[in-house]
Amino acid sequence: MENTYEKALLSKDLFSVDWEVVPGRGAFEKAQEDFVLKAEQAAKSGKIHALTITDNPGGNPSVSAEIMSLEVSRLGLQPLVYFTCKDKSRNELENLLYGLERIKVANLLVMSGDYPAAGFQGRSRPVYDVDPIHVLQLIRKMNEGLEYPSMKGTVTMKPTGFFPGVVASPFKKLESEQLLQYYKLKKKIDAGAQFVITQTGYDARKFHELLLVKKKYGFEVPFIGNIYLLPFGAGRAMSKNMVPGCVVTQKLVDCLDQERKADDKGKGSRLLRGAKMYAFLKGMGYDGVHISGLGVNLDDVLYVIEKGEELAPNWRDVVAEFDYPQKGGFYYFKKDEQTGLNREEESDRLAPARSSLSYTFSRAMHNLMFEPDGALFGFMKKICEKADDGGGFGALFRFVERMLKAMFFECMDCGDCALSDTAYLCPMSQCPKNQRNGPCGGSFEGWCEVYPGEKQCLWVQAYDRLKRAGEQEMIEGNVVPPPNWDLFHRSSWINYFLGRDHAAAKAGIRPAEKGE
Numbered sequence: 001m002e003n004t005y006e007k008a009l010l011s012k013d014l015f016s017v018d019w020e021v022v023p024g025r026g027a028f029e030k031a032q033e034d035f036v037l038k039a040e041q042a043a044k045s046g047k048i049h050a051l052t053i054t055d056n057p058g059g060n061p062s063v064s065a066e067i068m069s070l071e072v073s074r075l076g077l078q079p080l081v082y083f084t085c086k087d088k089s090r091n092e093l094e095n096l097l098y099g100l101e102r103i104k105v106a107n108l109l110v111m112s113g114d115y116p117a118a119g120f121q122g123r124s125r126p127v128y129d130v131d132p133i134h135v136l137q138l139i140r141k142m143n144e145g146l147e148y149p150s151m152k153g154t155v156t157m158k159p160t161g162f163f164p165g166v167v168a169s170p171f172k173k174l175e176s177e178q179l180l181q182y183y184k185l186k187k188k189i190d191a192g193a194q195f196v197i198t199q200t201g202y203d204a205r206k207f208h209e210l211l212l213v214k215k216k217y218g219f220e221v222p223f224i225g226n227i228y229l230l231p232f233g234a235g236r237a238m239s240k241n242m243v244p245g246c247v248v249t250q251k252l253v254d255c256l257d258q259e260r261k262a263d264d265k266g267k268g269s270r271l272l273r274g275a276k277m278y279a280f281l282k283g284m285g286y287d288g289v290h291i292s293g294l295g296v297n298l299d300d301v302l303y304v305i306e307k308g309e310e311l312a313p314n315w316r317d318v319v320a321e322f323d324y325p326q327k328g329g330f331y332y333f334k335k336d337e338q339t340g341l342n343r344e345e346e347s348d349r350l351a352p353a354r355s356s357l358s359y360t361f362s363r364a365m366h367n368l369m370f371e372p373d374g375a376l377f378g379f380m381k382k383i384c385e386k387a388d389d390g391g392g393f394g395a396l397f398r399f400v401e402r403m404l405k406a407m408f409f410e411c412m413d414c415g416d417c418a419l420s421d422t423a424y425l426c427p428m429s430q431c432p433k434n435q436r437n438g439p440c441g442g443s444f445e446g447w448c449e450v451y452p453g454e455k456q457c458l459w460v461q462a463y464d465r466l467k468r469a470g471e472q473e474m475i476e477g478n479v480v481p482p483p484n485w486d487l488f489h490r491s492s493w494i495n496y497f498l499g500r501d502h503a504a505a506k507a508g509i510r511p512a513e514k515g516e
């Protein structure tokens with residue numbers, strides 16, 4: 001089947017529309033029957049370029065998006081599969097990719113995924129073995145023909161045909177959160193993302209900001225605006241940070257509260273808002289829209305498309321209605337007072353706060369002991385070589401290392417240390433999703449998605465630390481591989497000095513050759 005979704009997205013003349021439907025928990029429950037019915041209707045309509053299938057939204061168990069994609073493609077409609085890292089190891093992701101390739105499902109939306117919530121006999125264990133950048137790297141390799149070593153030499157597999165995209169949020173409140181989203185977006189596109197869908201938000205100036213960021217970075221992939229058809233209940237939940245990553249301000253909630261008093265309980269206003277978003281997203285320069293919302297049916301989607309097309313030529317007349325700034329929220333560019341959108345001039349950045357003692361100390365020790373030109377590098381290397389031989393000295397060395405790293409960094413002994421990549425904050429112990437390349441999309445006003453109001457997002461802390469040294473942009477170009485589980489529960493110091501981990505490779509420390 002021709003990939004009409006890819007074709008629509010890459011065509012200059014088409015404005016793509018995908019419709020997100022949640023398949024729900026169960027196999028033959030009402031949710032799955034409704035899902036199939038909607039897919040059939042969407043296929044017959046000829047107006048929808050892809051049906052998007054969510055993967056365990058909210059972190060709850062659900063029928064597999066990969067399996068449901070087969071039902072959608074059998075109907076002659078392109079599926080767009082949410083492909084998340086939360087419940088799958090790297091091998092499981094690869095397994096699924098082979099399955100998807102066999103059934104010719106190409107469109108994937110690669111993301112970290114909501115933190116697992118309720119499950120059978122309690123909360124499920126989160127996996128997050130890899131992040132979206134690693135998945136994109138894997139997909140790129142598979143699309144080129146993945147190579148792996150075997151007893152008979154290197155095996156090269158047949159190239160696959162995946163068309164992967166990612167999600168980005170321009171709706172973050174803090175400078176740190178927002179810039180981190182853009183740094184990570186650059187890494188995702190460099191790793192092979194071929195399209196970008198925005199998170200849920202309603203601030204037109206922020207949608208516009210993302211297009212200016214696209215221009216600034218020279219991203220050439222299509223960008224798609226998210227239109228969530230928002231009823232009062234969902235709006236209120238989003239405004240209270242109960243739906244990770246979705247941003248709704250109190251001003252919009254008040255509006256929805258008024259609208260729900262109408263005879264149709266606000267449905268007309270909700271759909272008209274969606275159509276207006278369609279119009280300004282198209283007018284601004286987005287390449288398509290992603291339409292979502294609970295209980296949305298095909299007629300609702302068709303209304304948004306038709307009315308949106310009607311309004312699009314005069315999109316500037318409606319865009320001013322989408323003025324929903326967050327109080328004290330950061331904007332990347334200065335405001336254009338005439339349009340309410342942005343000028344192409346960067347806004348003033350906050351002055352960095354004072355350096356923390358912990359960061360200053362960690363950095364000084366790192367430079368002294370771990371940088372190849374550090375005064376104690378040679379000494380440390382010799383000690384590690386001796387400790388690697390095991391025996392009493394090796395055991396004592398491990399004990400000292402474990403004590404120091406657990407005390408200062410809450411180290412979990414993964415053995416493939418990323419401390420120097422994350423401003424000396426451990427992503428394995430302090431980020432519940434173990435994100436080694438930048439934050440997930442779920443942070444809220446600087447708080448971690450999983451511990452709002454309790455723990456600051458590790459990446460927000462890392463940004464602040466690096467900014468004090470004027471080095472925050474190093475995050476943008478620094479791609480950190482997933483932890484190598486060969487090294488798990490082995491000395492990270494020995495792994496580094498003996499050239500076994502990713503940090504050693506970056507520092508140019510080679511593993512010793514036999515006889516060296």
Ligand code: SF4
Nearest residue numbers: 431440448449457458
């Ligand atoms: S620490 Fe940041 S990146 Fe990690 S889960 Fe929390 S919000 Fe996401």
